[in-house]
Amino acid sequence: MNNKKIVLFGNYTLLTLLGFLFALPFLYTLYTSFVMMEDVNKFTSFSNWTFDNYRMFFTNDAYNVPKWLVNTIVMTALVILGNLIINPMAAFALAKLDFAGKKWIYWIVVATMMVPYHMILIPVFVNVAQLGWLNSYASLTVPFLYQCLYIFMLRQFFVSVPEDFIEAARLDGLTKMGSFWRIVYPLAKSSLITMSILAFAGTWNSYLIPSTMVTDPAYYVLVVGLNSVKDLFFENTPLIMAGVVLSTLPILVFFFIFQRQYMEGVSSSGVKG
Amino acid sequence: MTIYQKTKKQSWLRSFADSDFGVGWLFSLPFLLLWVWWFFYPFLQSFIRSFQDANFAALDQAKFIGLQNYVTILNDREFYRAVLHSLEIVLIAVPLQTFIGLLMAILVNQKLKGKGMFRTIFFIPYITSQIAVTTVFMMLFKQGTFVTDFFSIFGFGDVTWFADTRYALLFVAILFIFQQCGFSMIVYLSGLQEVPKDLYEAGEIDGATKWGQFRFITVPFLKPITFFIVSVATILSFQIYDQIAAISRYGALGSPAGATNTVVTYFYQNGIRYMNIGYGSAAVVLFFFIIITITLLQKKLLDEKG
Numbered sequence: 128m129n130n131k132k133i134v135l136f137g138n139y140t141l142l143t144l145l146g147f148l149f150a151l152p153f154l155y156t157l158y159t160s161f162v163m164m165e166d167v168n169k170f171t172s173f174s175n176w177t178f179d180n181y182r183m184f185f186t187n188d189a190y191n192v193p194k195w196l197v198n199t200i201v202m203t204a205l206v207i208l209g210n211l212i213i214n215p216m217a218a219f220a221l222a223k224l225d226f227a228g229k230k231w232i233y234w235i236v237v238a239t240m241m242v243p244y245h246m247i248l249i250p251v252f253v254n255v256a257q258l259g260w261l262n263s264y265a266s267l268t269v270p271f272l273y274q275c276l277y278i279f280m281l282r283q284f285f286v287s288v289p290e291d292f293i294e295a296a297r298l299d300g301l302t303k304m305g306s307f308w309r310i311v312y313p314l315a316k317s318s319l320i321t322m323s324i325l326a327f328a329g330t331w332n333s334y335l336i337p338s339t340m341v342t343d344p345a346y347y348v349l350v351v352g353l354n355s356v357k358d359l360f361f362e363n364t365p366l367i368m369a370g371v372v373l374s375t376l377p378i379l380v381f382f383f384i385f386q387r388q389y390m391e392g393v394s395s396s397g398v399k400g
Numbered sequence: 401m402t403i404y405q406k407t408k409k410q411s412w413l414r415s416f417a418d419s420d421f422g423v424g425w426l427f428s429l430p431f432l433l434l435w436v437w438w439f440f441y442p443f444l445q446s447f448i449r450s451f452q453d454a455n456f457a458a459l460d461q462a463k464f465i466g467l468q469n470y471v472t473i474l475n476d477r478e479f480y481r482a483v484l485h486s487l488e489i490v491l492i493a494v495p496l497q498t499f500i501g502l503l504m505a506i507l508v509n510q511k512l513k514g515k516g517m518f519r520t521i522f523f524i525p526y527i528t529s530q531i532a533v534t535t536v537f538m539m540l541f542k543q544g545t546f547v548t549d550f551f552s553i554f555g556f557g558d559v560t561w562f563a564d565t566r567y568a569l570l571f572v573a574i575l576f577i578f579q580q581c582g583f584s585m586i587v588y589l590s591g592l593q594e595v596p597k598d599l600y601e602a603g604e605i606d607g608a609t610k611w612g613q614f615r616f617i618t619v620p621f622l623k624p625i626t627f628f629i630v631s632v633a634t635i636l637s638f639q640i641y642d643q644i645a646a647i648s649r650y651g652a653l654g655s656p657a658g659a660t661n662t663v664v665t666y667f668y669q670n671g672i673r674y675m676n677i678g679y680g681s682a683a684v685v686l687f688f689f690i691i692i693t694i695t696l697l698q699k700k701l702l703d704e705k706g
Contacts, residue, residue: 134610135512142507145500146518149525149578152536155546159539168545213434216427226424232432239439243639245664246688249671249680250442250449253456270438273431302417307427332529334642339672350531357535358649364539371532382527390523394586 160368167364180369189359192370194345195352199331202267202348206330207323209272214322215285215315218278219307222285223293236282239275248339255340266340267348271330277322284318285311321392324385328378349374446688449681456675469682479683481658482666483690485569486638489662492573493580493637498629500577501584502622508585509592519585526582530642534575538562538647541571562647565659572660575643580636584629591625592618627702631695638691639664663687 159167161176185192220226221233251270260266288311296306312319337348347355353370360366382389416422450469454462473479504522508515525533540547541559551559561567595618603613641664648655653665653673661669667687671680 138507138510138512141503142512142515142518145504145507146521149581150521152533152540152578153524155540156536213430217431220424220427224420224424224427226421229424232428235432235435239435242439242443243635243688243691245639245641245667246446246684247439247442249667249677249684250445251438252672253445253459253677254438254442256456270434273434275435278431297418302414302423303420304417304423304426307423328527332527332531334529334531334645338645350529353535354531354646357538357646361649364542367535367539371535375528375532378527378529379524382524386520389527390519390586393526393583394590 156368156371159365160372162365164363164365180365181373183366184356184369184373190344190352190356192349192352195347195349198264198346199348199350201264202337203327203330205264205268206271207326209268210274210277210322210326211319213273214277215281215312215319216307217273218281219285219311221278222282223288223290223307223311224303233282236275236278240279244335248335252339260340262341262343262346264346267337271336274326277326280322281315281318284315288314317388320385321388324381324389325392327381331378446681446684449678450685451682452678454676454678454681456677459677462678465678469679470686472679473682473686478658478661479663479666482661482663485660486662486664486690488569489573489576489640490634490637492570493576494630494633496573497577497580497584497633498626500581501629502588502626504581504585505588505592509589519589522585523582525579528579530575530579531646533579534643534646537571537575537578563656565656568647568656568659571647572640572643573637576637576640580633584633587625587629588622591622595621623702627698631698634694634698635691638694641665641668663690 160180161178162171163175163177163179166175217232217236221229221236255261255266255270258265260269292310292314293303293306296310297303301309332350333348334350334354337351338354341347341351344352344355353367353374356370357367449462451464451466452462453465453468504518508519508522539545541561542548543558543560548559558564561571599617599621600613603617608616640662644660644662644665645653647660653669654661663683664687667680667683670676670683674680
């Protein structure tokens with residue numbers, strides 16, 4: 128019994144220590160974003176807290192944060208929308224239809240999943256530039272309207288949908304195409320939510336693509352903008368921390384709403400987005 | 401007559417919408433079109449350009465130069481330095497994040513109060529952007545923070561590691577570990593919950609200690625999961641870009657003084673920044689083969705061990 132208590136105590140100590148270590152950066156960020164410059168790294172009473180950092184982050188003349196926010200929302204929304212239409216269609220074809228060439232398409236999906244994006248970044252950049260798409264929403268969205276990983280994930284789900292559902296729908300007069308939109312697509316709701324969450328985080332947090340395709344600060348997304356604010360105002364810790372809080376807040380809110388699906392989705396797919 | 405034609409047309413449409421071939425290809429088409437233009441063509445281009453002397457400013461004057469790009473890269477000392485840096489990050493980050501992730505999973509898998517809260521705490525870094533995390537850590541490791549005070553107890557005068565050529569790589573590795581642990585924890589957790597309970601009971605009857613149970617039941621059972629976690633972490637840590645771009649100010653890559661130049665920054669610097677499309681592509685192709693080699697080696701190593 129005594130031995131058990133020691134183990135329990137040890138577990139709690141380790142857990143608390145690790146938890147403290149991992150929570151500290153976030154607590155520090157949150158705290159610092161609310162204090163004034165002279166109070167950074169000191170404890171100050173609640174009455175000295177201020178929203179000035181947030182106000183300054185939003186309204187500074189040196190950059191246009193509201194525009195960045197709009198850019199980020201437009202980019203993320205378009206990418207999720209595309210993924211919600213294109214991926215399930217392909218996944219359904221691979222899971223439930225039998226047609227010549229299907230094996231090839233499946234092979235394409237699986238092989239593409241394995242290739243790191245770095246591998247095609249330079250030609251994609253050239254492609255985008257030749258289309259005149261640099262510094263535009265198109266460069267941030269069009270190449271990412273589909274994602275082979277999500278097609279693969281959704282296919283796994285569609286395979287598990289009983290054939291009878293589609294047959295019953297056809298007996299009621301629906302075509303195979305109709306049974307997809309009316310029956311199978313709504314059934315896939317939880318898989319589609321998981322996919323959207325992953326796509327949301329992956330797109331919202333992305334830096335490599337937006338920082339490559341966009342050089343005009345008017346078309347920055349929040350993450351790229353935050354990085355440039357950090358460079359410009361490196362000594363102003365509270366301002367930067369306010370920016371960090373604001374640009375990560377949507378992800379965190381989303382996470383707390385869909386926590387369970389989020390974790391399941393991540394552990395089954397193995398990627399952020 | 402018109403009515404007849406209309407129904408005929410409808411039935412043609414209908415049979416198309418009900419055929420596997422028609423719907424299959426129609427549904428695959430949006431994906432395939434995007435894929436051909438935004439993946440397959442660029443993928444081929446990466447290989448083709450790697451044999452060319454091609455500059456972004458004058459792509460129409462690109463000319464075939466055989467293996468010249470590869471020869472130049474393989475004679476560039478900077479490239480070997482970059483490969484070493486990449487491997488260093490992998491070697492520091494992968495074992496540590498695997499170990500910490502396993503530790504976290506074991507801790508939050510027990511019947512402890514508040515384990516849900518700890519799970520959330522450990523997982524949150526994984527879903528925040530790399531830029532945000534890097535920014536926070538840079539603010540933390542500036543002079544005069546409690547982190548500095550803490551390290552000064554151990555005689556570290558200066559912990560601005562992101563600006564120190566000796567520690568910048570370690571700093572990047574720490575950032576990666578901080579974010580990746582949560583992922584490994586979640587995956588390990590799903591594995592731990594699948595270990596059959598009677599295995600432990602059998603072990604207890606045979607007189608195995610807690611450590612013995614862990615060593616001879618849990619670890620072997622988690623082996624395929626460990627392989628998955630290690631290979632994901634290896635590939636991801638090899639691809640690190642955001643953190644390195646963020647620790648240097650004003651978008652310079654590899655700072656301080658090239659201490660964080662990796663294979664990724666090497667190709668990015670040459671291919672995108674200097675717009676030397678051919679040379680950058682050759683570097684990317686080498687990067688691709690390094691990743692494939694590492695993955696295959698890991699697989700072979702695991703297969704041999706059983």
